[in-house]
Amino acid sequence: MDIQKKNFLDETSAAAEAAGHIFPSMAACEAALESGYGTSGLAIADHNLFGMKQHSHPEYGTHNLPTKEFVNSEWVVVNAAWVSYPSTKECFQDRMLTLIRLAKVYPHYAAALAAKDDGVYITEVSKTWSTDPARGQKVIDIHNLYLGTL
Secondary structure, three states: OOHHHHHHHHHHHHHHHHOOOOOHHHHHHHHHHHHOOOOOHHHHHHOOOOOOEOOOOOOOEEEEEEEEEEEOOEEEEEEEEEEEOOOHHHHHHHHHHHHHHHOOOOHHHHHHHOOOOHHHHHHHHHHHHOOOOOHHHHHHHHHHHHHOOO
16 A cells, blocks of 8 residues: 555544544545545545435535446446535544434445444445445445555
C-alpha cells in the first residue's frame, strides 16, 4: 500500500472514530473503496465518501451525478442525487445514523450494528448497502492491507 493510500486511511479512520463509528478502521476502508481513496469527484466536491444517496428529508446539500449500479446481473449507468457534506466528520456521522435509522427496515444493518467484530460488520452491511456482490470482500482486502502497514 502506498503512502497516499495509507495517509487517507489514517485520516479517515481518525475522522470515523471522532464521529463515533463502531468500527472506524473498517469504515475508513469502506470509504477507500467507495471513493477511490478520496479521489472521486463526489469525495472531493462533497466529502461524500460512501456514495450516500440523498435522504428523503435532506439535512445537507444535494449533488446530482451518474453512477453505476449492478441491476439484473449487469452494470448499468443511472443518475442519482447524492448528499453533499460540509466535512468528512459529518459524512461518517450520517453514515452511522443512517444504519441505525434503517436497521428496523434492513436486517443486515441490524446485524452489522450488533456485530462483535469488523469482519461480520462489513459482510452484513455490504449485503444491503451496495449492489456490488463482492463489496464486503473488497473492503476486507483493503483492511488487511492497511493492517499490514500499521
